[in-house]
Amino acid sequence: MIQGPGQASGIENQEVSLTCEASGLPAPKYDFYKDGNDNPVTDSDHVTVDRDKGVIDFKPLKREHQGDYKCVAYNDVGQADSTGHLHVLIKPHILRYLNVTTQEGAGATLECHTEGEPIAKISFQKVGNSEEYQEGENIIYSQEGGRITVRSDGSVSRLTISNTNPDDSSNYTCKAVNDAGEAALNGTITVQYKPFFDQQQEDVYSWPGKMRNISCVVRAEPEPVIRWYRYEDEHEIRDNGTYHVYQMYKSSNLQILVREIDQDWIFGEYTCLATNQLGQGQQKMGLVRAHAPDAPKEVTVKLSSPTTLELAIEPPENNGGVEIYGYRIQFDSTITDFKIGMVKKPLSTCELCVGTPSNVFHFCVVTFLTFCQPIILENLRASTTYVFTVHAQNEVGIGNPIQFSHTTEDIRVPYPIVIISDPNGLYPYDFQVKWERPRTGGLLIIQYEIKFRRAQQISTGGQNSIVKPEEDWTRRLVEDDPIAPMLYYKLEGLMPDSTYEVEVRAKNNVGSGSGAVRSGRMATGWVMFIVIIVFLIFLVIVDVSCCFMNKCGVTMCVWTRVCLRKGTAAKEKVMEAGESERIMGSHDMEEAKAAEEQEVIAQSEEALQDTPPTPPPVLDEDEEQGPPPPQHAEEEEDKEALKEEILEEEANEMSPLTETKEKDLDLVADEPVTCDPEVIT
Structure with missing residues (x-):
């Protein structure tokens, strides 16, 4: 063996x-x-x-x-x-794993019965929790101060939780593993407890004509019954013209319509009461009357020009319970409403917006919601003192005012232009200079002066660099259109892969403002090369697609059209030549025919003149004397017959020539068209 x-x-x-x-x-x-x-x-x-x-x-x-x-x-x-x-x-197999229901403060045990060879190793895990409760034979595992333990007895393992609380209600996975494989099954522990509220509800603001919802979210097991009460009133709120209750799973919404006739009693405290078999819990919240906001805390002028003001308004401390959505500003006989929204900005930015000293925002790092959008007043008069009245607005109405005065600046030259173009140009030979809407100095801008010159950008280490001019300024003067004011200008004829300095000045009737210099770099010539390559690739793709779909690519279609035009032109030339020959030939033949006719007529007349006249017939005296016969009647008939013979002979002579011309034209039309490749470029 x-x-x-x-x-x-x-x-x-x-x-x-x-x-x-x-x-x-x-x-x-x-x-x-x-x-x-x-x-x-x-x-x-x-x-x-x-x-x-x-x-x-x-x-x-x-x-x-x-x-x-x-x-x-x-x-x-x-x-x-x-x-x-x-x-x-x-492989392991879970034979029995039953759900367990217990009450708050008691204990709960999940038993997981398994089979398998060899005996499986069992662990438990709370669904949604990454930590496993391990087990081993005759080993006790405990956590959370000994509140959770795992015991194993052969093929049976037990997860025990003592002093249960509502957070223990969950699914728990029993997982069995041995050398042959693994098996898993979920079991549920349900902890019953009386209702309670873990979310504090804020008061709700309302006013006459407005509908508002008061909500409560309750935790309870089993599901509770939720009722609403007003103040200490023992009567449950029912659906009517003022109230409507929407019940949902473990939550409830009380919808309240504030009518004019109800506003004296409807505001106040409301109670949400939840009850189940184990007890009850309640939560109180208020319905508060909303009102118009207080006056803004402060108004500051951020930017001032002869005809324009930019304001920053700090919201009032009390908004009346409803968010502020805008401000009303009055001066002279003008009333203007500004709608603004809540914007999330760094505290440093918003502090600066409302005029807080600059040494404050350097230390602010948090963010919050605040009104920080600037308000711009335009079309003011230069050198004029205005008294402005500012109101905050919310849905309830217009709040109390705050007043401030400000004197606009004198008429002056335009302010420096702010260039906003991307310094890296997109094209090798031109560059578009863009700038912000200019501050005009109180008068219309009549002209822009745009200067540019090529320069060299020299790095001085890190991100710093200096610009060294390489040529003199090139100057452009462009008239502005008061109806469509300029905000950009296109510089053309530039050098690829070069750096340029650009300066833009605005001019009004007072004079020219100071310039703003900005450097920019043109794209390289490779851009055009790349564009051409991309176009050729695209053309090849289209050509191949057309070839597969139509059995004729773009190139073949162009070739065929050129060839057809050349062949058609050749045919037309041959046909024109044949036609001209036919026309000329027929014209000559007509002249010859006319000459022959004249000759025949002349001969006929000579023959008739040589023939003696026929004497008239002698009549009997008894016969009537009729009219004399017309002279030359026979001569006319002979002439007509002779003409017809001549025309027939000419027609017989022309027919072979005509047939020959038509055959020649047919042969030309049927010849295959050849296309000389040299004529195609």
């Missing part, structure tokens, strides 16, 4: 083989005997025995196949045997 079955193992429902090998002459045959049975193993539904090779296959392996197997090798001379063992591994 060279090799026996040995110690083998396999997983249930998978394929496993036992093999033994022996030497002998003649070659031995093999039999397998299980657990000392006298009868050898034979083929069955899941077992196949190869007696020549000494192999027994289990397809698939079953639990009953586990045991000791003796392999006997024999021939005519003798036999040899060897015994091995087959161990069947069984």
Whole structure:
């Protein structure tokens, strides 16, 4: 016996083989005997025995196949045997894992019953929690101060939670693992407790004509019944013209419509009462009358020009219970409403917006919601003192005012232009200079002066650099349009891959403002090269697509059209030549025909003149004397007959020529058209 079955193992429902090998002459045959049975193993539904090779296959392996197997090798001379063992591994299976319901403060135990070979290792995990509660034989695992323990007894493991609370209500996963695989199943612990509220509800503001919702969210198990009460009133609120109750799972909304006739009593405290079998809980909240906001705390002028003011308004301390959505500003006889929204900005920005000293915002790092959008007043008069009245507005109405005065500046030259162009140009030969809407100095801008020059940008270390001019300024003067004021200008004829300095000045009737210099870099010539390459690739893709779809690519279609035009032109030339020849030939023939006719007529007249006249017939006296016969009647008939003969002869002579011309034209039209490649560019 060279090799026996040995110690083998396999997983249930998978394929496993036992093999033994022996030497002998003649070659031995093999039999397998299980657990000392006298009868050898034979083929069955899941077992196949190869007696020549000494192999027994289990397809698939079953639990009953586990045991000791003796392999006997024999021939005519003798036999040899060897015994091995087959161990069947069984994946874990959870037989029972029941849900548990308990009350707050009591205990709860989940039992997980499993089977498998070998015995599975079991762990528990709360769904949504990454930490596992491990187990081991006769090992106690505890956490949270010993409140949660895991005990194992063979194939049964228990998760026990003592002093349960509402947060223990959850699904818990029992996971069993052994060498053959794993299994998992969820069980639920439900902790019952009386209602309570863990979210504090804020007061709700309302006013006559407005509808508002008061909500409460309750935690309770089992599901509670929720009722609403006003003040200490013992009567439950029911649906009517003022109230409407919307019940949802463990929450409730009380919708309140404030009518003019109800405003004297409807505001105040409301109670949400929740009740279940274990007790009750309540939460109080208020319905408060909203009012118009107080006056703004402060108004500051951020920017001032002869005709424009930019204001920053700090909201009032009391907004009346409703968010402020805008401000009303009055001066002279002008009333303007500004609608603004809440914007989230760094505290430093908003502090600066409302005029807080600059040494404050350097230390502010938090963010919050505040009104920080600037308010711009335009079309003011220069050198004029205004008294402004500012009101805050909310949905309830317009609040109390705050007043301040300010004197606008004198008429002056335009303020410096603020250039906002991207310093990196998109194109190699032109650059678009953009600037912000200019501050005009109180008068219309009539002209822009735009200067530019090529320069060299020299790095001085880090992100710092200096610009060294390489040529003189090139100057452009552009008239502005008062109806559509300029906000950009396109510089053309620039050098690719170069740096330029640009300066823009605005001019009004007072004079020109100071310039703002900005440097920018043109794109390189490679941009155009890349564009051309992309276009060619696109053309090839379209050509291939057309070839597959229409059996004719774009290039072939162009070639065919050129060839057809050339062939058509050749045919037209031949046809025109033939037509001209035909026309000329027919014209000559008509002239010859006319000449012949004249000659025939002349000959006929000469013959008639040489013939003596026929005497008139002699009549009897009794016969009537009729009118004399017309002279030359026979001559006219002879002439007509002669003309018809001449025309017929000419027609017979012309027909062969006409047929020849038509055949020539047909031959030209039927000739194949050839296209000279040299004419296609």
